[in-house]
Amino acid sequence: MTAVHDLPGAGRAPLSMPRYARSSDRLSNTTRYLCTAAFLIPGFADQVVDELIGELRRSVPPSHGFDLDPVVRQCFRVRRRRVFQQLAATALLLLALLASPMTTFVVGYLGLLVRLGRSASLRALLRRLHLHFFRWWIIWVLAGFLVAAAVWTWQLVTTALVSYDLVAVDIPAVDDVLAGHTDRPLLALLALAGIVAVSWAFRRDDYRVVTTEFGAGAPHQRHRLRDSLVEDRLAMIAAAQRGNVVVHHDDPFLGCGAVEQGWSFSMTLRPRDPSGIRPEEPVAIDPVALNRRLKTAIEAMRADWLDEGQRVTGLSVRPYVVADGIRDENDPVIDRETGMPYTMADDATVDAIVANPQGGLRQYLRVVIPVRGKAIRDERGEVILNAQALGISVSAFVHVAVEGGMLYAEFLGTVLPPLRAECQVADTLRPAKAGSYALGGVLRGAPVDVIAGPYRLLRALSRVARLRWRMRASLNRAAEFRTHDYGARLSVRDLASAPEPESYLQKLDGIKYVKLVDRIVGEAIVDYLVENGVDPLEFRQAVNQITLQNSSLVQVGTIQGGQNDFGGTGNVFTTTGGPTHG
Numbered sequence: 001m002t003a004v005h006d007l008p009g010a011g012r013a014p015l016s017m018p019r020y021a022r023s024s025d026r027l028s029n030t031t032r033y034l035c036t037a038a039f040l041i042p043g044f045a046d047q048v049v050d051e052l053i054g055e056l057r058r059s060v061p062p063s064h065g066f067d068l069d070p071v072v073r074q075c076f077r078v079r080r081r082r083v084f085q086q087l088a089a090t091a092l093l094l095l096a097l098l099a100s101p102m103t104t105f106v107v108g109y110l111g112l113l114v115r116l117g118r119s120a121s122l123r124a125l126l127r128r129l130h131l132h133f134f135r136w137w138i139i140w141v142l143a144g145f146l147v148a149a150a151v152w153t154w155q156l157v158t159t160a161l162v163s164y165d166l167v168a169v170d171i172p173a174v175d176d177v178l179a180g181h182t183d184r185p186l187l188a189l190l191a192l193a194g195i196v197a198v199s200w201a202f203r204r205d206d207y208r209v210v211t212t213e214f215g216a217g218a219p220h221q222r223h224r225l226r227d228s229l230v231e232d233r234l235a236m237i238a239a240a241q242r243g244n245v246v247v248h249h250d251d252p253f254l255g256c257g258a259v260e261q262g263w264s265f266s267m268t269l270r271p272r273d274p275s276g277i278r279p280e281e282p283v284a285i286d287p288v289a290l291n292r293r294l295k296t297a298i299e300a301m302r303a304d305w306l307d308e309g310q311r312v313t314g315l316s317v318r319p320y321v322v323a324d325g326i327r328d329e330n331d332p333v334i335d336r337e338t339g340m341p342y343t344m345a346d347d348a349t350v351d352a353i354v355a356n357p358q359g360g361l362r363q364y365l366r367v368v369i370p371v372r373g374k375a376i377r378d379e380r381g382e383v384i385l386n387a388q389a390l391g392i393s394v395s396a397f398v399h400v401a402v403e404g405g406m407l408y409a410e411f412l413g414t415v416l417p418p419l420r421a422e423c424q425v426a427d428t429l430r431p432a433k434a435g436s437y438a439l440g441g442v443l444r445g446a447p448v449d450v451i452a453g454p455y456r457l458l459r460a461l462s463r464v465a466r467l468r469w470r471m472r473a474s475l476n477r478a479a480e481f482r483t484h485d486y487g488a489r490l491s492v493r494d495l496a497s498a499p500e501p502e503s504y505l506q507k508l509d510g511i512k513y514v515k516l517v518d519r520i521v522g523e524a525i526v527d528y529l530v531e532n533g534v535d536p537l538e539f540r541q542a543v544n545q546i547t548l549q550n551s552s553l554v555q556v557g558t559i560q561g562g563q564n565d566f567g568g569t570g571n572v573f574t575t576t577g578g579p580t581h582g
Contacts, residue, residue: 015245015332015333015342015344015345015349016342016343016344016346026217026218026219026220027067027070027214027218027220028065028066028067029216029389030065030066030419030493031066031067031070031071032214032215032216032426033214033419033423033424033426033496034066034071034419034423034492034493034496035070035071035074035210035213035214036210036214036422036423036424036425036426037419037420037422037423037495037496038071038074038075038077038078039074039078039206039209039210040206040210040422040423040425041420041422041423041495041496044075044495044496045074045075045076045078045079045082046075046079046463047490047495048071048072048075048490048492048495049072049075049076049079049463049467050463050467050470051489051490052068052072052233052237052490052492053072053230053233053234053467053471054466054467054470054471054474055470055474056233056471056474056475056478057339057340057474057475057477057478057484057486058474058486058487058488058489059240059246059247059248059325059340059341059343059486059487059488060237060240060241060488061241061246061248061254061255061488061491062241062242062243062244062246062255062320063241063242063255063492063493064368064370064393065370065393066493067238067241068237068238068241068492069222069234069237069238070220070222071492072234072237073222073223073225073234076225076230077223079460079463079464081202081206082456082460083457083460083461083464085198085199085202086453086456086457086460087457088195088198089195089198089199089449089450089452089453089456089457090453090454090457092191092192092194092195092198092453093191093192093195093450093451093453093454095187095188095191096187096188096189096191096192097188099183099184099185099187099188099191100183100184100185100187100188101183102183102185103183103185103188103189104188104192107189107192107447107450107451108450108451110447111447111448111449111450111451111452112451113447114447114448192450195449195450195453196442196443196446196449196450199442199445199446199449200435200438200439200442203438203441203442204434204435204438206438207425207429207431207434207435207437207438208431208434210425210426210429211425211426211429211430211431211434212431214426215426215427216426216427229471233471236338236340239343240340240343242343242344243342243343243344244318244319244320244321244343244344244345244350245321245323245333245341245342245343245344245345245361246320246321246322246323246488247323247324247325247327247333247341247343247486247487247488248322248323248324248325248487248488249325249485249487249488249489250487250489252322252362253395253397253412253414254488254489254490254491254494255416255491255492255493255494256395256397256414256416257393257394257395257414257415257416257417257497258414258415258417258500259412259413259414260413260414260415260510260511260514261411261412261413261511261514261515261518262410262411262412262413263410263411263546264408264409264410264411265408265409265539265542266406266407266408266409267406267407267538267539267542268282268405268406268538269282269283269284269285269402269405269406269407269529269534270282270283270534270535271283271533271534271535272530272533272534272535273535281405282405282406283532283533283534285402285407285528285529285532285534287354287355287357287400287401287402288351288354288355289528290400290402290525290528291351291354291363291365291400293524293527293528294365294398294400294521294524294525295317295365297520297521297523297524297527298315298317298365298367298398298517298520298521298524299315299317300520301315301516301517301520302315312369312513312516313372314368314369314370314372315367315368315369316367316368317365317366317367317368318365318366318368319345319347319350319363319364319365319366320363320364320365320366320397321345321350321353321361321362321363321364322361322362322363322364323341323360323361323362324360324487325485325486325487325488326483326484326485326486326487327341327483327484327486328482328483329482329483329484333360333361334486339478340486341486350363354400354401357401357402357403357408358403362399363399364397364398364399365397365398365399366395366396366397367394367395367396367397367398367517368393368394368395369393369394369395369396369513369517370393370394371389371390371391371392371393371394371506371509371510371513372389372390390418390503390505390506390509391417391418391419391506392415392416392417392418392501392506392509392510393415393416394413394414394415394416394509394510394513394514394517395413395414395415395416396411396412396413396414396514396517396518396521397410397411397412397413397414398410398411398521399411400525407529407534409525411518411521413514413515413517413518414514415501415510415511415514416493416497417497417498417499417500417501417502417506418497418498418501418502418506419493419496419497419498420496420497420498421498423496522539522543525539526539526540526543
């Protein structure tokens, strides 16, 4: 790998850690939606905190269009709220048990049936056993066994208490309990109904917070956390998300979406010769200049000389340096002060990486097109239809390398699906309707909520207590060995994304922008080869073949020496046929 001190300009800092600076107290749309996800998507807050805060020596992928700092802070806020909610639910459940154990048991039994009926694991097991048609019969049988076991246990306990002459002890309360005179089913039902009321109150407040604090244009106030170690980690995360160096565990394109189209090819840089004789000595071309040509060609898609309706608004092109996560303690990519990988490479360092393709860093040009939509205007400039954001984001990654007198080029186009519908509640729900909207969801979950309080409370408290232990353990693991895996494994944007683009226009625009960038890249490479005296015949044939294949909906393939070997959608093959990304 190219060492830091071997890169151009050894007196400066070729790799660095950028500083985090808030540009505004207004949150971007994606940031607002991810803050909403912390409140409305079950498990989102816990996953974000455990992964980003619990692992102090783990990198984060770049965040395009959103800010991680407020999202993580809202996740901590949600975790605290859930602890208080489950404390109240557990206290009410204990009251119900004291008032009427049998009534509480019957209600809990019904809740258990509902929980079993909704269990995805049970459905998957029964489907594998070809018993899914009898799912509810099996659930009733299992629940019957549980009821019989519980009744038998209760009888054993009461018999044992009587056999030890506890009723002879002059304790009226014990006599009353065993005689059944203090059984108060109405009080138990009221306590269980109180659990549902608590769930509704917290859920209503969730929607109130979402619709007021995360509404469009609402100012955002940043609240500091009490734990200084967590604050230090947050500052590092907020800075790292703005970098252009991606230290990954197993996916260098984490948080960019699924691969929609891709290809790779290699060709010999033979000079153009009118006589038809191909000299053996290849043409020397500058990969850095080719990389800049590609960047200029792609940025022309948003040029001022294009009509406003024809510009690709929001398009950005920036370096995207990929590094493996497993690093030695003395690796020049590791910052000695923070113990974390550097996240920013300056322009001269990026050029050095492009010129030295055999190093341990690989440079891509990342093209990002947030499909925001544009207003439709008539010839008089009047708005016919306002701009409509489709919610998807298109990324294209272009890599070029010159080695052994040959050119290697790689292209990947990805489409990031929109965020889940519940993340956009802040833009759709009126704050005054938060209570009624929350009621439906609470009633659907009521059979489970009334009995799950103690389990959820223990789980929430254990997560809070385990966080500090995980933070210390991550530091110890990094110090125990000379090498450590610093690679990012989680994208917060992916956690809240829909499985795939949902509407026809989302799918159409995703494919459209990938193909537009693909075409621009191909033409720019051909133009550069011609200008430098390289015979572009092989590449022209390859472009024609891949265009033909793409028109037949075969979207991913390999080009080697002008011949294609196309695989299925979502796979990219190297020139030797091995998979590079799936």
